[in-house]
Amino acid sequence: MKEIFANIPAVKYEGADSKNKFAFKFYDADKVILGKKMSEHLPFAMAWWHNLCANGADMFGRGTADKSFGKKPGTMEHAKAKVDAGFEFMQKLGIKYFCWHDVDLVPEADDIKETNARLDEISDYILEKMNKTGIKCLWGTANMFGNPRYMNGAGSTNSADVFAFAAAQVKKALDITVKLGGRGYVFWGGREGYETLLNTDVKFEQENIARLMKMAVKYGRSIGFKGDFFIEPKPKEPMKHQYDFDAATAIGFLKAHGLEKDFKMNIEANHATLAGHTFEHELRISAINGMLGSVDANQGDYLLGWDTDEFPCDVYTATYAMLEILKAGGLTGGLNFDAKNRRPSYTYEDMFHAFILGMDTWALGLINAAKLIEDGTLDKFKENKYSTFKTTEIGKKILSDKTSLEELAAYAEKLGAPELPSGGSQEYLQHVINNVLFGK
Ligand code: XUL
């Protein structure tokens, strides 16, 4: 088969001294770090929508990138050319996974039966490629935000017929996820929210979203889906208020509706910052609830403040994120580059540079996080910070739930004023981090 990215070689690790712009400087797939290969710590995935579909069009201008791959957009020939391009791209970069929405894979027809037939055809073709290359599906999802029928939401719609359409799309997307052996299935509720309470019954809408999710779990398990369902929290954009605001909100929702055993979080870096959190905060909240599943690896821009979906280059953030992921014992999902090239970076070469940047950034994050764990200062500091609960009689009583407000009040009265151990030392720890990262 004729190569699509014909002038671009397979990208290999050459080390930081290499001047080859199509080489990894830090991502060395087989290098073992903390007992596991880099490629196992970092299950990178390609997002079908950004990489193979999006052409740089924005609200003010047409696309700049040609993603036709030699075929007429809107046809099944084009859908297949995207598969060819995607697998060549992933193979050249050593990417092991991909993620998709139903409508990324095929052009949506007016009739859902026809769309589903197209999905059957394309998934046969994808499966062939997967078997030949060993590349796997990380997760699938249904796009329940693009079509005008979802203007008032999918699970949260005011129309029972639209709800049925959403259910039909989820059913088919689950069928294809299972067919492709996907590790996960994602719900991102872009239209599951509202603009004004004047016209919105929040309780009704949230209960209906839970109904759709429960049906998805029941159906998914009935067809042999063993992976995780994921909620991908995002506070806003496209809606003003989105119900899955952040990890804490989504986890509360799942627990309120008895869905917490089947669901985990898919945390996207740019969504975290839109919610006013750091990426690592969202990872930590998910992890301490046993719900850290997968990651959409991108970054936003603090000066812009919307979902810019940039390829990650911020090594500190990648370091703190990897620290959370390593401490949580890894991901059940992977690291999906839900990121797009900037509009003027429209060439095939730019597509590769974006992934090389992202993969090297996360490799540095992993290398750094491992150094911090091996150094141990952060862990020791935290252990010491809370030590009065382990070393004093009253602390031990509190931790073992063997005391009461009355007893503690009497204790406090006798004490006068508590001694205050330093709980901060933030600047010292930041200095240690710089030292570990940049010292010898
Ligand atoms: C939107 C977003 C989605 C989800 C999948 O901000 O991140 O692409 O990842 O629907």
Ligand code: CO
């Ligand atoms: Co995403």
